[in-house]
Amino acid sequence: MNKEVKESLIILLDNWEYMQMSDLESVEIDAYRFGDAYYNFLDQIRSWTKTMDNKPDLIDALQIPEVSEILEQIPGPLRLNLEIELDYMLSGIERIDAASYYG
Secondary structure, three states, X not given: OOHHHHHHHHHXXXXXXXXXXXXXXXXXXXXXXXXXXXXXXXXXHHHHHHOOOOOOOHHHHOOOHHHHHHHHHOOHHHHHHHHHHHHHHHHOOXXXXXXXXXX
C-alpha cells in the first residue's frame, strides 16, 4: 500500500471516530469531513489500482495483503461499500466525481 493510501486511511478512520462521537452541534460538519475523507480515500485507492499491471478480479484482490490490511481496519458499515467501489475500480468502471455529490 502506498504512502497516500495509508495517510488517507488514517484520516478516514479519524473522521469516522469524530463522526461517531458527534453531538447535535457538530454532526453536520463532522459528516461533511467524513464524506470528504471517504472520497479522498477512494481516490487514493483508485490511483493505486491504476498502477497495477494486471488488475485482479475482486476475489483475488481481497487476498492482496495491502487490501486485507485495509479491510481489517475499515469499520464494518463501510466494508461492503469499499468492496463495491474496489470491484468497480478493478473492472475499469468510472464513478461520478466525489465533488458532484456535494453540488
